[in-house]
Each structure stands twice: as C-alpha cells, then as structure tokens.
Amino acid sequence: MDLIADFDLTRENTLGLVSAARLAARINAADDLDALVDEARERDMPLKILGGGSNVVLSETVEALVGLMKIEGRNQADQTATHNIVTAGAGENWHEFVAWTVESGMPGLENLAGIPGTVGAAPVQNIGAYGAQLSDFFQRLEAYDTETRQTRVFTREECGFGYRQSRFKAEPDRHVILSLTLALPRDWRPSNVYAGLERLSAGALPGEVMAHVLALRRSKLPDWRRLGNAGSFFHNPVVSAAQAENFADAPRYPQPDGSVKLSAGWLIEQCGLKGERLGPVGTFEGHALVLVNHGGATRRDVIRFAAFVREQVSTRFGVDLVQEPIEI
Ligand SMILES: Cc1cc2nc3c(=O)[nH]c(=O)nc-3n(C[C@H](O)[C@H](O)[C@H](O)COP(=O)(O)OP(=O)(O)OC[C@H]3O[C@@H](n4cnc5c(N)ncnc54)[C@H](O)[C@@H]3O)c2cc1C
Structure with a gap:
C-alpha cells in the first residue's frame, strides 16, 4: 500500500x-x-x-x-424464486452499477440512477430519489470495524436506516464499508407515482424508466463537472402536523407517523435566496436547495454561505435546516 x-x-x-x-x-x-x-x-x-x-x-x-x-467488482450472487441478488464492491461507481443491473435484466434500481458517488457510500446516507431509497432493496453489507479490526456482515436491522440516515453516518469513521448486497424483486413494475414520473406508462420498460429519471435529473440539477455542487445541501425538514399548519402555501408531504416533510428548497426560495451568492458560493439559479461553487471556493466560503441561508430560513420560518454533506 x-x-x-x-x-x-x-x-x-x-x-x-x-x-x-x-x-x-x-x-x-x-x-x-x-x-x-x-x-x-x-x-x-x-x-x-x-x-x-x-x-x-x-x-x-x-x-x-x-x-x-477503490474496491471493484460486481456480480449476480444468486437468484431466488422472488429476487435477483446482486453484490458490488464499495469502490464501484453507483450509477454504473445501476445501469449494469438494468442492462443485465435485473431491474429495480432505475429510480436511483444518476446519483453520483460510490456503492460503498450509498448506505451511509441511505440514498434516495424519485420515491425509492437504498433500504428498499438492502439485503446485507460487509464492513471493516476499525475498533475491533474485524470484518463483519450487517443486516438491515443493524444498519439503522432512516431518511438520509444510517448508523454509519451516526458513528462516523468507525466502519469501512467493503461491499453491498441488494435484493431486486423479479416481479418488477415501474414505480411511477413520484412527481415527474407520472407520464410514464404502466407498460414502460426498465431502460425507459432509467432514461426518464436521468433526463429529469439533468433538467433539475447542475452538472458538477461544470458547476461544482454536492446535490441537495440541506435535508428536507420534518415537522409536526401542528407546525405544518403554519405552512399552508408550502408543498407538504405527510409521513406515515403523522409528521409532515417540508421542502427545504421551497423555504430557501421564499427567502429570496434562489440564485443568491456570497463570494464564490451561491444557490443554483434553477434549484435553491443546491449550493454551487462558482470557482475557487474553499470550505470556509461554503460554511459561511450555508450559515447565512440557515439564518435567513430560521428567522423567517422558525425552521432549522440540517446540512446534508459531511464535513471532513
Ligand atoms: C449532483 C448531485 C446529485 C445528488 N443527488 C442525490 C440524490 O438524488 N439522492 C441522494 O441520496 N444523494 C444525492 N447526492 C449526494 C451523493 O451523491 C450521495 O450521498 C452519494 O452516496 C455519496 O457517495 P460518495 O461516494 O461520493 O461519498 P463521499 O462524498 O465520498 O462520502 C460521503 C460520506 O460517506 C463516507 N464514506 C464513503 N465511502 C465509504 C465507505 N466505503 N465506508 C464507510 N464510509 C464511507 C465518507 O467518509 C463521508 O462521510 C447527490 C450529489 C450530487 C453532487
């Protein structure tokens, strides 16, 4: 090494x-x-x-x-009566892995296509998009525990998955995820209930769903190769049903436990901060939830602008935004 x-x-x-x-x-x-x-x-x-x-x-x-x-490798580990079981090394590119499953006749992950990053980081924040999240397909992962210095398998229950959350995010730096195994249902149907996907027909093929998801992502998010960004910079805040009454005009997403998820992007936009900029860092003109680096920014510039956004949203709405990207 x-x-x-x-x-x-x-x-x-x-x-x-x-x-x-x-x-x-x-x-x-x-x-x-x-x-x-x-x-x-x-x-x-x-x-x-x-x-x-x-x-x-x-x-x-x-x-x-x-x-x-950089750990590579992906394969179909098994096929049961109900599921295709697929495994990939933590260093594999997530989107390439998704595309490979779809092209290999093992659909299921297409709503999660186009998310940047590696397979190994996907469980860390339980990645999600277009009504799907990693935990929907999770079977097990293998990780190295830097304290016990043992490699062990984690079941879904042991991973503590939540909305953009897991035990690996809660206990940073303790475990190194080495590989991920997912179970993809063989009885596949397109998942087209999420906003933006409803135009897909019930007979849409997996490759068509993936292409549609990729086109939607391209239309909403800046290409990080041209305009540096980390996707959504804040979590969508979850508030009580009573608190949500104060946000009559806002997009509201009721949760199974009675709480209500609000759109962080909408709150930021209402503060007049869409396209706002402080030095080299600002919000993306097309999507207020995405912070962008206009060139030459450092961590300090990002933190300063993020604090400004949080303060504005807190003052206007009494909602504390939580930052999504992890500071290293
Ligand atoms: C344009 C854009 C769009 C995005 N869209 C989405 C989206 O739709 N949905 C979504 O959920 N996220 C989205 N993201 C966020 C990001 O792509 C995901 O969180 C992704 O899983 C991060 O992967 P990564 O390999 O880049 O992780 P990194 O940024 O390298 O690391 C993230 C964290 O995970 C830890 N980590 C990484 N690998 C391992 C490992 N093998 N073992 C243990 N810990 C590890 C790191 O230490 C760090 O704390 C987007 C980002 C961008 C730039």
Missing part, C-alpha cells in the same frame, strides 16, 4: 473545493485495512474514507489519513 503525502483532493470532490489530504492511500482490497489502521495509529491521525466525494465539504487541509475507496 503506497502512502501519498499532500494528496490533492480538489478533483476528488464534486463541489470542487480546494483541498489536500495530509496523507492518502488507495484501498484496493479488504486486506489493505489492517495496514491502513496501523499507519493511522502510528501517526496519531484519524482515518477518513472518501468515495466519489459527492457528499462532503472538504477542509483546505484534511488533517487525516484519507483512504480512497
């Missing part, structure tokens, strides 16, 4: 923040983890894992040993 000093991370994060890791190493196999933890302990540095860098706000200098997740 090669250690690289002062490794440039500017191209390793979709926000395009100027950043470098004090030390970095590629993780090509599960066997690399023991040596990596030894190195981190000997140097008294935290070990941080980076996948595609699409859900992080990186410091200018990341004072850590950064493990760049």
